[in-house]
Amino acid sequence: MKSKLYAEDLLKKLVTEKELKILKAVWDEELSIEQKIDSLLKER
Amino acid sequence: MFQFRMSYLEPGYHKAGDRPFLFPPEGIDDKISTNLIEIEGRNGTGKTTLLNCLALATGYLDHEKDLETKPALKRKLQDLDKNPTLEYFFRICCDKPEPIDLKIERAKGQKPKLWLNSKAVDLDTINRKFDIIFLTEDDPKKVVNASLGKLSKYISELEKGLVSIQNTINRKLLDIAEFRNFKKKENNIIKEIESCRKNIESKRSDHAKLTQKLKQLEQKKDIKGKLELLNDEKQITSEYNRLGKKYDQIKDKKGTDIIRSLYRERSNLSKVNDETKRIDTQIIQICDSLRHYNIPLETEKLLKGDYAELNQLNQKLQPKKKEETVKLRMIDDLIALFNRYLESDIVPIINKPVRETLSELLRLKAQLAADRVFALLTALNNVMEQKKGAIVEFDKIQNKISALSQKSRDLKEIEEVQGAYIKAEEKYLALQVALGQDKTDLLSKWRELSLADGDSIAIQKQLNELEVLIRTDETMKSKYEENLRMLRENSTAKPKHEEEEENLRVLYETISKLRENVIQWTQILDNPELASRQFTPEGEKVGFGLSDYQKFVKAVGWYLGSQFEPIPFDYKLHNVSFFDIERNVFITVDDRQIHIDNLSQGQSKITSLTGSFKKMDPGKKKIVLIDEISELDPQNLEDVKRTLKSKLDDGSLLLAVLVRPSSEMIEIKGWS
Secondary structure, three states: OOOOOOOOHHHHHHOHHHHHHHHHHOOOOOHHHHHHHHHHHHHH | OEEEEEEEOOOOOOOOOOOEEOOOOOOOEEEEEEEEEEEEEEEOHHHHHHHHHHHHHHOEEEEEHHHHHHHHHHHHHHHHHHOOOOEEEEEEEOOOOOOEEEEEEEEEOOEEEEOOEEEEOOOHHHHHHEEEEEEEOOOHHHHHHHOOOOOOHHHHHHHHHHHHHHHHHHHHHHHHHHHHHHHHHHHHHHHHHHHHHHHHHHHHHHHHHHHHHHHHHHHHHHHHHOOOOOOOOOHHHHHHHHHHHHHHHOOOOOHHHHHHHHHHHHHHHHHHHHHHHHHHHHHHHHHHHOOOOOOOOHHHHHHHHOHHHHHHHHHHHHHHHHHHHHHHHHHHHHHHHHHHOOOOOOOOOOOOHHHHHHHHHHHHHHHOOOHHHHHHHHHHHHHHHHHHHHHHHHHHHHHHHHHHHHHHHHHHHHHHHHHHHHHHHHHHHHHHHHHHOOOOOOOHHHHHHHHOOOHHHHHHHHHHHHHHHHHHHHHHHHHHHHHHHHHHHHHOOOOOOHHHHHHHHHHHHHHHHHHHHHHHHHHHHHHHHHOOOOOHHHHHHHOHHHHHHHHHHHHHHHHHHHHHOEEEEEOEEEEEEEEOOOOOEEEEEEOOOOEEEHHHHHHHHHHHHHHHHHOOOOOOEEEEEEEEOOOOOHHHHHHHHHHHHHHHHHOOOOEEEEEOOOOEEEEEEOOO
16 A cells, blocks of 8 residues: 655655655555665666 | 444554454453443553544534644544444433433444434434533643654654665675676686687697608608618618528428427327337346246346347247247147137048137147247247337437427527518518609708708607697686586576666665664654764764754654644643754744643643533533543542532533553443
8 A cells, every 4th residue: 555655744854855765665565675676776 | 321332444554354453352341331431451452542433423523623723633533434444333321310322333334323312313413412522632741752652663664664675775786796796707717718729729839830840850761761772772682582582491381380290209209218118127027037947138238239148049949949939820820720610510631520629729829838938038039029119219209309309490590581581571662662762852852851950759759748738728628618608507697787786886875874864863763862962063974963863853843843732831722833852842833932841631631621511511411531641640530530420410421431541451440
């Protein structure tokens, strides 16, 4: 089940945009780890 | 009387096949015969959810004004209301001042059904007749702790997710390194194979040069030999012819036959010798016998072939001997004659039968034979004759052996001649080959090769050594080729992200840094004061430093502040903008600082409760739900209970449910 990144407002203040994307990928339960890595590499 | 039952599945928590949350838990009675109820139990046993369900069932979501200050509660109730798995059953009965039987039931995925005194009603009816006072958990410390705990748990989960991705990236980087390593190994082996190939090529070239040189030397040697043969032509031809002739003369002598004949004759000689010895023995015996009749004969002389004494004796006894010999011969002839006739036939002249005549003849023969001296002499003569014959035979065989021995000696000469002849023939044949070539041409080639110099044996040795080295290099090359084949067979496929190694490394580093931050956040949330001691301005240079700590504390402060329910303090509700987790201080929107310890939970609840009763419509019966009254001191708790009891007694209260935490599992009891 895909769920919105919890406490995103807090995290925005603590991490860079790139790091936030990583955290979003981590939190996305719809993606496998392989897909998470692929998506993160694609954004680079 | 209060009866209660509820169950639901929590989205995101329950998995297929899990049992839903239940209240009351199995084994606890769902009915209690009082309307003043206190529920104690551990955190997470569903006490608060029961109150939430009861509030939802009795229409608390319509209490918008109350919920304005309780956004978290509002969200919880809305979530419950939307939950298709929620089902509950509540029944509240009382008989003072008039009988009331309120029943609310909700099946899974359906709207709730309500009955008042056995009559189906809607929620508006319930709202008109009853008021809900829901005092939720508003202990600031607990709220702060719960929020921080939830945040900490969430951040820990993020950290686990980061570890998982980090591990996968790490594996990928290792796979890439292994793949690259394979390429390196492959290149190294290819280089080794190429090196072996070059070595082999170089050595083969050297081998070819040496072979050419050796060939020239051998050719030179061959020409030299031929020229020498040509120079010695006459001598070689002459020698060949001479030896050929000699060989032809003796070649028929078969060495094998000679040896065999020699053996046979020697055997014969031995036999004759044995026979001579036997004869000599007889001579000795006969002479010994004659000596008994005073006829002495010297045996030694006889044995040496001296017949003088024997001849004298023969002459002396000759007449008698001759006469008796004739007689004996005649008797023998007559016996032989009469044996051809029947025994009964009559012999003419004497007119006697053959039988009788034969008998007479045999008797006469016996008489003649009985002359021992005569017999011995006859025997001696016979034996001496035999000896003569043996001597002759012996000499004859000896002559043969002598001849054969000569032939045997000749045989060695044959071998020598044959060897010399073969050599001469070889030389002669080589000469014929040399004669078949043009001498001028040979001399020309000789001049060409005169400069060719070297030791052909040494060159041959070098060639052998080169061949060994070439074979070694070829073996090495073959091994390397085999290794390469195996390496390629065992090699892994090109890793998926092989071309993105740098990006993977950057991502890995980013995650690594992020993870370190996340770990620090968790530690700060667990114990901000303890965490703060780690960070000093000096330690800011490397990793998570003081500025990062301050940044986090500030961000969390704003985050919590924005979420916090208004706090009651100094008889007013204060909207919170920031919570200082280091000092446990609320900063209000009007920039007031309220320390968490200054807030009294008990005071707050009892104030709210009494205030609610005052503000609410006295014509409506009250349903009071109080969550988390743990912080009430005994006096305040007694005040709350006394107030509620009096309200029940005066008929303004239908039901009061108090929930408080304890170390016990669940205990549901009433008070009066």
